Amino acid sequence: MRYLSLFSLGLFLLFAVSMLIPALRELPRALDAGYLLGVPEAMGRAGGIGPMLFSTLLINGLALVMTVGLGLPLALFLWERGDRVARHSLQRAVILAIDLLAGTPSIVFGLFGSIFFCRILGLGYSILAGAATLAVMTLPLFARLALDAMQASPAAYRPLARSLGLGRRTTALRILIPSVWQGLVAAVVLSWARATSEAAALLFTAGYATRWPESLLDSGRALPVHIFDLAMNVSGGDAMAQRAALVLLVLTTVFVVVCRKFMQGVAQWQIT
Amino acid sequence: MADYLSRLSVRGLGVHYGRRCAVRNVSLEFSGPGITALVGPSGAGKSSLLLACAGLMGDVPGARVDGEVDPGDSGVGIVFQQPLAFPLSIAMNVGLALRERGRSATDVDARVALALQQAGLWTEVKDRLRESATRLSGGQLQRLCIARSLALAPSFLLLDEPCSSLDPMSAKVVENTLRELSGSIHIVIVTHNLAQARRLSNRMIVLWDTDGGGSQVLADGPTETMFREPPHELVKLYLDGQLG
Amino acid sequence: MLDSCRSFYALRRARSPMLRRIGFFASALLFLGAHAAAEPKAAVLITGSSTVAPLMVEVAKAFEKAHQGARVDVQTGGSARGVSDCRAGLNQIGMISRDPKPDETDFRAVRIARDGLAFIASPDAGVSGLTHDQILSVYRGTVTNWRELGGKDLRIAVVSKAEGRAALELFMAKFGIKSSEIKAQAIVGDEEQAIKTVTATRGSIAYLSVSTVAQAVGRGAKIVPLSYNGNSPTIAAVRSGVYPLTRFLHLIDCGKGTAASKAFLDFVVAEAGQRFIEENQYIPL
């Protein structure tokens, strides 16, 4: 058991690291200010990825706020009904819809976004439309992971809180969330990872523009879209695609570390 | 604590889990300071009766309650068998309910200190109130749960086998705490430890499911007379430790 | 908006610090969004084929430099989208990487660059050129081993393109074959995927655009460009018209364009634009 599990962890890490070798090889050239802030030239084969990095931060930051802003209440809403989830038809419908969405190809989200957010809501090719589309795409994943985390918290909290006459708000915010903050951190991080690695959904919503976006209604090419374009449409773009992918990974790593520290601090602060 | 004679009356209480009837047509009165021991064979619905008295049956899936539990306007606190701390600090564990009711910080701190004193935990934790409560020992945790209920100044405190998961030393401390509290509030304690019941309680109620149709009150009276002249054959055997 | 105010109000009143911080951050962003709504929209919007898009981004940049204040946004979505957006007036200019179909007469198709259909094979096949009929028999699955074409004894892995792609349509037109008749071992979408699939698969053959092949060979990719009936697929051959399998990349104008979009069309076709196309390794007119 011990050797089998350690072996599979090792196998996975070996696969993952060898997958990243081409990107890691670009490390010296990637962490250079000219590249990180510069504007791309020759179809991305030269120059920097400044605008893409900025667009990615804007799109994913906004998307995460919307995902957590809507996903956490949705998970709490499902958790409130607790053990009656199985019977309560509305909750079962919600969980069903969540699973359906998880199975939908991201290109369908891109099309939905381009019609609903870009055309009907009139946002056009814009950062906001891209962020909204990403939010709708990662919402099911986040809500589901948050709900799983909440259901892993001790079941006895609920009658205990009721016996002390605690309201639903206090029970949820001051007891439930602090007791499962690790699961919630994992949910936030996985949702961020899913969103930041998404290209197809943004291609039709946030768009392809490589200039610095001046406002949330400007089109901005996100990093994954840039990576996809370099790898798929630009001949000789592989090396630059891997370099951009490395920057994206560094971005995700920074986010993971910050998220853990932030949540640890909050949890510590929360219990006093 | 309670400055006038509060009364918790139970009239014709029935608790049903689906088709099975746990408690059938129980009527009881609890009033004034003192300790009542609720005993009977395991599975006789003692915990269901306790939960019903605390008004928590709504939470239990598939449970149906009829009859009436009237606590008047006095508070009923309950301490569950498995001691469980909120993932909060010691002070916050005890004071959360009060803070939610919008009491001022100083008022809450005073009440928390008072509750911890009454639960006999104050001396051990008074300089680490900000620490997480999950690091307390078994006995301390149980007394924290008691303090948590006491913070709401209930007139009745129901405890479901409070010492079952404690070492003898901690059990003794909890028993002394309960004995002191019984001077001001009414305590109902569910227990299998007959020696403990004899030591602590001044009144004993024996709950028994004689005909399989749900438990009823087999005997109810002062503890000493219950031990010296058991009013019922089953009670005599039970108290001698042969049954249940 | 009502909901975000209500939830913001609830969050702000929520005494728990974490949610209050998220509420504050959300409202700041919404405020930023509203303030930014006043920005002017792009003057010229170009949408369409993802093969042409990278080139158009560079040409657009050159155009913006040449015409201060002009603003050109390039979006992808495929040739079909270029046409549908154009007809619906959602863009000023559409991009298609194919010749217009006979029934497509409701828009003006402007040729901006040439391209051709090139065949490539993996080096271990041992073949440097094929005839029209040989290619046809390979793609029909009647010939399955390179040995029958004078190459090594190796099973042929036929790589074809997905439905709707310009290269497939050109291939079907020039070889008079229906897509259901093609017996392929692998189907790819974009150009670079074709290159990578051939380098990764032993004994494979594929067709794609001449400029992609020229650039890939220039970079030293492990592929062998096959001559078609003796004509080798080079940029010079296509430009001079010697290479038979050619097509044009087009920008289409549905008459809903602005003055700026007309200027852009002229810029692309003019000397400066063509030089730019050549610099980015596409084949000028």
Next chain:
Amino acid sequence: MSSPRLVNASLKKTSTSRSDLVYSGSLVLAAGLALASICAIVAFVLIEALPFFRAASWPEFFFSPAWFPGESRFGAAALLVGTLLVVLGAIFVAVPIGISAALALVFYLPQALASRTQAVVEVIAGVPAVVVGLFGLTVVVPLLAGVVPPGLGLPAASVTLGMLLAPQLIVNAAETFRAELPELLRVARSLGISRETVILHLVLPQRLRILIGSSTILTGRAIGETLAVMMVAGNVIQFPESIGSSVRTLNATIALEMPYAEGIHRSALAALAALTFAVVLALRAVVPGQARR
């Protein structure tokens, strides 16, 4: 510490306070908005697919393997089989490796190393699908080409997709195993139970139920993932004869053809997306314990 005279009535449990009402109000609103956005997408797919469903012949759609939109022949059977095979293959790769890696993370690695490794795994979850696809095409396919010619096909797709799903499964499983673990280990040590028994008899049976429940989101992701699969699966429209032959999934078809689809072809692709929903529903029905969680 003078003991104040406590009047009982003032501390009686108040009914749901105002802040509770605001809280549950905003809860219902946010949940409603989230639900509306989720249903909007499901509705979008069905509306787009409607023209095709009205015009197409159902038997051809479900049973004929010939998908040639150019000749308006829309048989999705081979695509359906392709999706099912790739998803099952990916799960066959991801679940064993994922679960046992999570066990290693929670039980066999020292705490400090475990949390750092889990952070690495969480970062790997963020690797763009293009990079995984490129790796699949440039390394996995040539490796498998020797074993299962021609390399591109079901095995390559299963391995690549499996490795794309593994990070999320590992983190999810590790979090689920870690819940209420300290007490479990304390009890086990006090009874002298070995770590293996704790895993096999205490942790896995109970936690597996939760994992199965959330596994549908994993299978959903497996079905939803398009790009990486499209690059290594070969995408030939056929009922696969051998284990190594090329397959095409529903989503690869959508991704490959959507940019170039017009009119009825585009609506047919939306019908494929609707078919993906059906596959998700079917897998959900197969997975036990989902409804009763």
